[in-house]
Amino acid sequence: MTKPMTPKERLAAVDEFREPDVMPVFPRIMAQAIYGKGWMLGDISTKTEINGEKVAEAFLESVKEIGYDWPFGGYMDHGFGVPPLGGTLKIPDKFGVSVSIDEPVIKERSDWASVQNKLPLDPMKDGRCRGTLQSIKIISKEIGDTHPLFAAYYTGITAANILFRKVSDLSLDAAEEPEFVDELCKAATAWCNDWIRAQYEAGCNSFCYLGDHFGTDLISPKMGERFILPYIADTVAMVKKEFGQKTYLHIHGNFKGPKAYNLLERLVKEAGVAGLHMDEKHDPKWIKENIVEKWHIPAGIIVHGADPIQSGPPEKIDAHVKEAIEAIGTPGLGYFMAPSCQVLPDTSNANFKAWVDATHKYGKYPLGSLKQG
Amino acid sequence: MSNEKITALAKAVATGKADAQKLAHEAISARIAPGEILIKALIPAMKKVGEGMQEEEYAFPEIQSAVKALQSVLDILRPALEGASSSTGIQKWEGAGELYELGGHLVTFLDKGAELQGYDLILFLDECIRGLLEQVALPCHKQAASTHK
Numbered sequence: 082m083t084k085p086m087t088p089k090e091r092l093a094a095v096d097e098f099r100e101p102d103v104m105p106v107f108p109r110i111m112a113q114a115i116y117g118k119g120w121m122l123g124d125i126s127t128k129t130e131i132n133g134e135k136v137a138e139a140f141l142e143s144v145k146e147i148g149y150d151w152p153f154g155g156y157m158d159h160g161f162g163v164p165p166l167g168g169t170l171k172i173p174d175k176f177g178v179s180v181s182i183d184e185p186v187i188k189e190r191s192d193w194a195s196v197q198n199k200l201p202l203d204p205m206k207d208g209r210c211r212g213t214l215q216s217i218k219i220i221s222k223e224i225g226d227t228h229p230l231f232a233a234y235y236t237g238i239t240a241a242n243i244l245f246r247k248v249s250d251l252s253l254d255a256a257e258e259p260e261f262v263d264e265l266c267k268a269a270t271a272w273c274n275d276w277i278r279a280q281y282e283a284g285c286n287s288f289c290y291l292g293d294h295f296g297t298d299l300i301s302p303k304m305g306e307r308f309i310l311p312y313i314a315d316t317v318a319m320v321k322k323e324f325g326q327k328t329y330l331h332i333h334g335n336f337k338g339p340k341a342y343n344l345l346e347r348l349v350k351e352a353g354v355a356g357l358h359m360d361e362k363h364d365p366k367w368i369k370e371n372i373v374e375k376w377h378i379p380a381g382i383i384v385h386g387a388d389p390i391q392s393g394p395p396e397k398i399d400a401h402v403k404e405a406i407e408a409i410g411t412p413g414l415g416y417f418m419a420p421s422c423q424v425l426p427d428t429s430n431a432n433f434k435a436w437v438d439a440t441h442k443y444g445k446y447p448l449g450s451l452k453q454g
Numbered sequence: 455m456s457n458e459k460i461t462a463l464a465k466a467v468a469t470g471k472a473d474a475q476k477l478a479h480e481a482i483s484a485r486i487a488p489g490e491i492l493i494k495a496l497i498p499a500m501k502k503v504g505e506g507m508q509e510e511e512y513a514f515p516e517i518q519s520a521v522k523a524l525q526s527v528l529d530i531l532r533p534a535l536e537g538a539s540s541s542t543g544i545q546k547w548e549g550a551g552e553l554y555e556l557g558g559h560l561v562t563f564l565d566k567g568a569e570l571q572g573y574d575l576i577l578f579l580d581e582c583i584r585g586l587l588e589q590v591a592l593p594c595h596k597q598a599a600s601t602h603k
Binding site for chain 1 (some may be wrong): 470472509510511512513514515516518519522552553554591593594
């Protein structure tokens, strides 16, 4: 009986195109770990503080109970950095709801001048960042030997949206005053880099995992070249230079068109993205043929969007996972299982675990061995 | 001369330029009929937007700014055409899908305006704007719905 690999060893195997023992699962888990514990977000977060000890308790229990491979070092949402800049957050009091921005930092373009006076923003001046760093320290101490803990955030226009400005306003800015958006992207990416540095210093021990929810869902490939590409490149270079780590990217949008595909290729070849996690618009076969086999980088496969994991039942999740893994065929090197975006906040632990268990069952290497008996 | 004004206005709307309303005022001053502005400038301008979406050139920002320019022109044409309407005959926007698909829907939808006249054309473009923006902003709504409820 071979000893099972640790999640860290599985990541190394996937990244190096070797066989892991089983296909690892990256749930990109955020608020679900809190709800899965039976808590509400108000139990771990206020508008200005996060309780790092409670977050660590919830996440450690989540990793242990669900058995997924690659966690974040703490609870992540879109509110980091916002309160010190004058924005306000809405902490939901209902189950399954994420923290949202109540009042953005920049309501009018003219607000930018006064916001600039508050930059650069020190993560340690944000009580929610401090709490998250505390949870990273605790989680790293507990499971850092066996689990990779990703540093994570957003760059470019996505970071500018989260940190400064509503999507619809930022989108119109991009058309009417792109130089203004350049400035926001630059400032938000500088914050992103400092926030990622702080996460590594607190105990993140593995790759950086960037997110981009603009992608080609909201902006054209041409705008992506301006508002996404250089900022991803900037953070990838910083992470490589200062921490010797690679960067994986989760990006939204359909990248099957020639211009979008060209942007994706540039993100890999020019910006240096080392692994990709697309959304539900890309089935496993497309990911295999257009990413993994074409550029020889690892990629996440998903199971028909987020819905099956969220809505279940476990038998349906099992069937979807089987189908997704069979679609990549053998030898199936360089793949991990991921949700379309994140394991949604109101996903039950039972469905979540069914997804992870099915991936470890059908994703046993050599792939197809289960079918052969 | 009137063709030049129509062409300039169509281009300003299609590319979301702030001077679209000014160009529309100039067209009206040059005695170009509001109906002609709608049919020869505004509908072709929005067709260009649809084509840009199909060609991966236009997304949320470009569409928003083109719609903003279009609305600024409709605002000044509206009083001149207000009155009789057969609004029951106005097509409903039913297009859905990804950006390139929506671009195709937009072009097809605009073809349905060919038979309309007067204030019906304004109502038709109002419906076009409503449907288009609702669909184009869907990724934001979906994200909000899935995580924010």
